[in-house]
Every structure is written in structure tokens, then in C-alpha cells.
Amino acid sequence: xxxxxxxxxxxxxxxxxxxRAPEARAGAVVKADAYGLGAERVAPALYAAGxxxxxxxxxxxxxxxxxxxxxxxxxFVLSGHMDGEDLTGLIPLLNSPEQFFRDRALRPRGPxxxxxxxxxNRLGLEPGEWAxxxxxxxxxxxxxxxSHLACAxxxxxxxxxxxxxxxxxxxxxxxxxRSLAATGGILLGPDFHFDLVRPGVGLYGGLPFADARPVVxxxxxxIQTRDVKPGESVGYGYSWTAQRPSxxxxxxxxxxxxxxxxxxxxxxxxxxSGDRACPVIGRISMDLITVDVTDLPDxxxxxxxxxxxxxxxxxxxxxxxxxxxxxxxxxxxxxxxYL
Numbered sequence: 514x515x516x517x518x519x520x521x522x523x524x525x526x527x528x529x530x531x532x533r534a535p536e537a538r539a540g541a542v543v544k545a546d547a548y549g550l551g552a553e554r555v556a557p558a559l560y561a562a563g564x565x566x567x568x569x570x571x572x573x574x575x576x577x578x579x580x581x582x583x584x585x586x587x588x589f590v591l592s593g594h595m596d597g598e599d600l601t602g603l604i605p606l607l608n609s610p611e612q613f614f615r616d617r618a619l620r621p622r623g624p625x626x627x628x629x630x631x632x633x634n635r636l637g638l639e640p641g642e643w644a645x646x647x648x649x650x651x652x653x654x655x656x657x658x659x660s661h662l663a664c665a666x667x668x669x670x671x672x673x674x675x676x677x678x679x680x681x682x683x684x685x686x687x688x689x690x691r692s693l694a695a696t697g698g699i700l701l702g703p704d705f706h707f708d709l710v711r712p713g714v715g716l717y718g719g720l721p722f723a724d725a726r727p728v729v730x731x732x733x734x735x736i737q738t739r740d741v742k743p744g745e746s747v748g749y750g751y752s753w754t755a756q757r758p759s760x761x762x763x764x765x766x767x768x769x770x771x772x773x774x775x776x777x778x779x780x781x782x783x784x785x786s787g788d789r790a791c792p793v794i795g796r797i798s799m800d801l802i803t804v805d806v807t808d809l810p811d812x813x814x815x816x817x818x819x820x821x822x823x824x825x826x827x828x829x830x831x832x833x834x835x836x837x838x839x840x841x842x843x844x845x846x847x848x849x850x851y852l
Contacts, residue, residue: 515732515815516847518550522726523716524562529724530712531563533699537706540566542695542713544574544591549771549841550717550729552578554851559716560586566657568711575603589626589657591636594619604656608636610646617653626657631679631693632672633663643683655689657709665697665705666721673701697721719836720826729840731819731847733764733784733802738812747803748795760807762791764816767800771842772818775832777802782831783823784816791816 531539541564547555556567556578567588569575572595575588579602582588587604594605594616606626607613616625627650630637637660638646660680664670677693684691690708696715698705700722715722718729741747741761746754764784768774774797776782783790784804795803806812819825825836832839 515730515734515850516843517730517732517850517852518554519726519728519730519852520554520558521852522718522728523550523555524558526716526718526722526725526728527559527562527564527712530696530699530710530715530722534694534703534706534710536703537694538566538690538709540564540568540589540692540709540711541716542568542711543578544568544570544713545841546574548714548717548719548837549843551849551851553581557581566709566711568713572598572600572603572605576601579603587624587656591628593628593636594625606657606659607638607650609638610642613638613646613650624656625653626659627655629658629660629680629683631660631662631676631683633661633676635663636661640679640683651687651689657692658684658687658689659692659709659711661695662693662698662701662705665695665701668701673705677705714837714840717840718825719840727821727824729819729825729843730817731843732815732817733766734815735762735812736765736801738762738806746795749798750796752796753794753803757807759805760809760812761794762804762806762812762816764802764804765800766802766818766846767798769799770844770846771839772797772802773832773834773842774798776828779831782818782828784818785820785822786813786816788822790822 541559543552543556546552590605593608593612604624606628608628628637630639664672692709694705694710699710718725718727741755741759777797782793791804794805825839829836829839
């Protein structure tokens, strides 16, 4: 199995998104192991491109990348200060009064940031909670005050404007860097940029950044090919039956590798030999996928599922999900090559 991760493409996507917000500092979201692509490799490459602010979901993710980044890199933990967590070298984004008072009691001089709820109702201090601790919190010198947009990938959604207004109202007069925009928010324009932007999925070639350079190529090795006669069936449940003399290739990947069974439900998933598409047939199983290669003049050693013809979002559409899930589900059995 060959998963090729194009590091220069990630760096180029970071620079392109940073250029969309020229008045703001551009950080980088590297949570979930840099969206499944390897944070220990991706984070230093983004630092080399110019990023100095990194965002992870959990403190444990921050501890993984901390040794790989220079001291001037700030690593923000989106889940804040969880009870009993080691935050050495990290900056928790405190989400509630409980987290704030816990953090200040245990780390009175430790760096911290604040996350506000501007309307997503997921993480962050609600307006009343924020009003109650605002003076004390700001007196401690937060490194960042941020919120998160719920509908940034839908530019016309009314929630974008209402969240922007709420964030402005909650942060009026705040003497600390402010951040509202991730990838989608960057594309909404300068009103959403504030002091720092947080590009995430766009770095890795995913929507809503349609101009992103592709980052991931995934090719799957063929284990075996066989001839199948008309009327013979293939795979679990015999869900595909040959209508003509066929050549079927079985490749080494399946739902254990992040390629969900649902990908094959509509019969539209293709694997690729160069520019030639080969339909996936039958069911995707735990470790194996079967492909109709009858129309290939020669059967190659491997077939691609992610390439220039079929990117992560195209594959996501076929299984009724989003590119984020495809990227973060790619399994550890693939041989990874970093360009």
C-alpha cells in the first residue's frame, strides 16, 4: 500500500491561505495527527513555511509535537485544561469558568488562552459566564481569545454574520490577539480574520478551499487477479455477478484501512490505472476490495484510489461523508512516503 503525502503541497496551501488574510497571523491546525497525515512531519514543515501558532485538540497531541518545534512555536490545546492533564510547554484554551479557575489555581503563571461561545453551542464561555470572569481573565494576559464558526463552509448562511457580531461584542476592548476564522472563515473575507487565522482542512487539500493543491495520493497493491465467467459472482453476499467474461483484481485494502463499506454502495467508486478508471465491484470487506480490470490492456501492480482524478472530497461524497473523515480515517497499514 502506498500513501504519498506531499509536504511542499501542504506548505503551499498554508501560504495560499495566509495570503488570503494578509493583515492576520496564520497559524495551523494539526489536530488528529495533522488530519491523519503525521503531525511529527507536518508541524515542522509548517513551521518552516512560517507558521508559529499550532492548534491541537488534546494535550496528548501537543506533547507529541512539542519536541519537534522550536521554543517560539505556540501550541494551543482546544480542549482547554482537562483535569489531571500535563500542559508543560502547551497553552490551554480555557472553555468554562471551571477550567479557568482550575488552570489559574494550578498554573498561576502558566500561559493560557480563552475560547468564547459565539453561537455554536459546543465549546467556550457563554456570554454570561464571560461577563462574570472577563476582568479577572484579561488581567492574566491571555495569549489568545478565540471562537469558532459553525457554518463557515456555507458563505451565505446567516449564522456567519450573527456569530461575527457576537464575537465582536464579546471582545470589544480586549487587549489580546483575537481569532475567529478557520479555513472556511478565511475564505469569508477580512471581516472574519481579526489577528490570527487557523487554517485546517484546507492545508491538507480539502474543501472548502477549492484552490488547494492536492496533498494525498493513495495506491493499493493488487494481490491476485482471476478470470470470472458470466453468471459467476464475487465477494460477500454475491452482490456482483459477471455479465461478460471478466478479469477481476483483488487489492489489499478495506474498511480496516479507512475505506468504508459505504463507498461501494452506489456502484460508482473507481480505482485508477493512470488515466483509466476501473469500477469497484462487490462489497468492500475488512482487508480486500475487488475491481473489474477487464478493460485494461495490461494489469498493473497497483491501482490508485486517491489521485488527481479522484480526491478526498470525491471519495467522501460517495460514502456520504466529508473529506475530513476520509483523511483522518486512513489506517496505519499503509506504507507512507513523504515528498
